[in-house]
Amino acid sequence: MAAADIHIEREPSRRTSSGIGIVHLGLGAFHRAHQAVYVQRCLNRLVDDRGLDDQRRTDWGICSANIRSNRTLVEQLRQGDCRYHVAEYSDSEHVTLRDVTAISEALYAGPDGPDREALLARMSDSAVRIVMLTVTEKGYFLSPSSGELLTDAAPIVHDIANPESPETAPGMLVEALARRRAARVAPFTVLCCDNMPHNGQRTRRAVVSLARLHDEALADWIEASVAFPSSMVDRIVPAMTDADRQRLAALGVDDPAAVVCETFSQWVVEDDFPLGRPDWEADGVEMVEDVAPFETMKLRLLNGAHSLLAYLGTLAGIETVDAAVARPAFRELLRHYWHQEAIPTLSLPTGTDAGAYTDSLLARFGNDSLRHRLQQIAMDGSQKIPQRWLAGGVERSIDGADISVTALGVAGWIRYTAGTDLRGQPHPVDDPLAETFAALHRRHPDDPVALVAAFLALDAVFPAALRDDAPFHTRVVDALTIIERDGIEAAIAAMSYKNSDGKA
Numbered sequence: 001m002a003a004a005d006i007h008i009e010r011e012p013s014r015r016t017s018s019g020i021g022i023v024h025l026g027l028g029a030f031h032r033a034h035q036a037v038y039v040q041r042c043l044n045r046l047v048d049d050r051g052l053d054d055q056r057r058t059d060w061g062i063c064s065a066n067i068r069s070n071r072t073l074v075e076q077l078r079q080g081d082c083r084y085h086v087a088e089y090s091d092s093e094h095v096t097l098r099d100v101t102a103i104s105e106a107l108y109a110g111p112d113g114p115d116r117e118a119l120l121a122r123m124s125d126s127a128v129r130i131v132m133l134t135v136t137e138k139g140y141f142l143s144p145s146s147g148e149l150l151t152d153a154a155p156i157v158h159d160i161a162n163p164e165s166p167e168t169a170p171g172m173l174v175e176a177l178a179r180r181r182a183a184r185v186a187p188f189t190v191l192c193c194d195n196m197p198h199n200g201q202r203t204r205r206a207v208v209s210l211a212r213l214h215d216e217a218l219a220d221w222i223e224a225s226v227a228f229p230s231s232m233v234d235r236i237v238p239a240m241t242d243a244d245r246q247r248l249a250a251l252g253v254d255d256p257a258a259v260v261c262e263t264f265s266q267w268v269v270e271d272d273f274p275l276g277r278p279d280w281e282a283d284g285v286e287m288v289e290d291v292a293p294f295e296t297m298k299l300r301l302l303n304g305a306h307s308l309l310a311y312l313g314t315l316a317g318i319e320t321v322d323a324a325v326a327r328p329a330f331r332e333l334l335r336h337y338w339h340q341e342a343i344p345t346l347s348l349p350t351g352t353d354a355g356a357y358t359d360s361l362l363a364r365f366g367n368d369s370l371r372h373r374l375q376q377i378a379m380d381g382s383q384k385i386p387q388r389w390l391a392g393g394v395e396r397s398i399d400g401a402d403i404s405v406t407a408l409g410v411a412g413w414i415r416y417t418a419g420t421d422l423r424g425q426p427h428p429v430d431d432p433l434a435e436t437f438a439a440l441h442r443r444h445p446d447d448p449v450a451l452v453a454a455f456l457a458l459d460a461v462f463p464a465a466l467r468d469d470a471p472f473h474t475r476v477v478d479a480l481t482i483i484e485r486d487g488i489e490a491a492i493a494a495m496s497y498k499n500s501d502g503k504a
Helices: 029-033 035-050 071-079 116-124 154-161 169-182 199-212 216-225 242-250 292-315 321-325 328-345 354-365 374-378 381-398 404-416 434-443 448-456 470-486 488-493
Strands: 007-011 020-025 061-066 084-091 094-100 103-108 130-133 189-192 231-234 259-262 266-270 286-288
Touching: 020 035, 020 116, 029 035, 029 084, 029 259, 035 061, 035 094, 061 071, 061 116, 071 103, 084 242, 103 116, 116 169, 130 169, 154 169, 154 199, 169 199, 169 216, 189 199, 199 216, 231 292, 242 259, 292 321, 292 328, 292 354, 292 374, 292 381, 292 404, 292 488, 321 328, 321 354, 321 374, 328 354, 328 381, 328 404, 328 488, 381 404, 404 448, 404 470, 404 488, 434 448, 448 470, 470 488
Parallel strands: 007 094, 020 061, 020 130, 061 103, 084 259, 130 189, 266 286
Antiparallel strands: 084 094, 231 266
């Protein structure tokens, strides 16, 4: 579609000379399209409501840092004076172009980066009151099944030996908090924005566990003094492609740091900020006492469905989310998963209509303007499926209830980790356990029973309740056998769908 056929709305920023009150670890597309946009709304509102100009300062500018990779992005942002665009597509014919200047400083503090000390100094600054994170599930170095710190992971081993020059997000937090404690500066609030259940508690566990390995007193102080509120974030933000950049160029946007996303956005945050926070309520953030019902609903319904599409769709040769949900078999699979397996495990937020919520998810998944690649969602499955599928599956298994879609999803994930689709076309397996998966496939190339048993024995992924569940093992083997022999849609069709009463 030509740019002239697209309805474009433009949302300029009201640029102020912002003091930095927030540090964000993880300068990826999601942060630029989500948290930074909410902060931009806040800054815009302050200008509009109070008449702030460049001579007046606000307190909530962001210092955003990459600590693992992508030095190029940091350089691109700096070259553009930390100004970039967010293109929000409601469909292929309507887009809002948002000008974002909320990021006041961009740093690269990766292993070969020059800004690690600058980042630690910024986090230690008393003006910084909040440190946010989007470093993905694997960035916390916690076992997905037990939640314990992975003390044998090489980056954590480095941070234990070199606490003053950390490489990981938990290490950065520990060192910055240690410096603030030594300087008698009140600790910042740590706000995790990653897709993990009880993400504030899990972040606290990672930080306190790491601190305790070299300074008991510091660990006790962090445990007693630092706030770790949980949050739930929701916005579909595909990885940028050359095609996306060409689309934006046709709209007059020449910006290497630009991001494409959907119009929908949600942020739910536990209200625990001892040093203060922006008045986010005015900008659409839901400030609550308990975020757990929101985060569990999103993990099991949105993220769980995304993972089903990622593994089963990729095996079927499908490239994008919208192409997958366009197929009736996949839509029926999602409906069954939602209403028969996932929703019964949830304590829904007050006032939530589960049917309306899942209908809205189907509409969002069907947004073909996003071109959300299944391969992006499939990354790091060993870190994702425990909270997206397996936690709910354990609840259902204990009650003897149906978890046939969960079994099919696990079978699809196991087959996906072989590194080819059902046509033999290769795909990357981007996962911390990729080498382990490859070894298991080499060891059991033609024995689905042994292969499934070997995967279910991975205690870093599977909880004991499912590892020891013989009927679940059988269902996974049966699903994997049908996938290999007859294909994905045949495996879906072979399932015994049940009605809303749970009867065949």
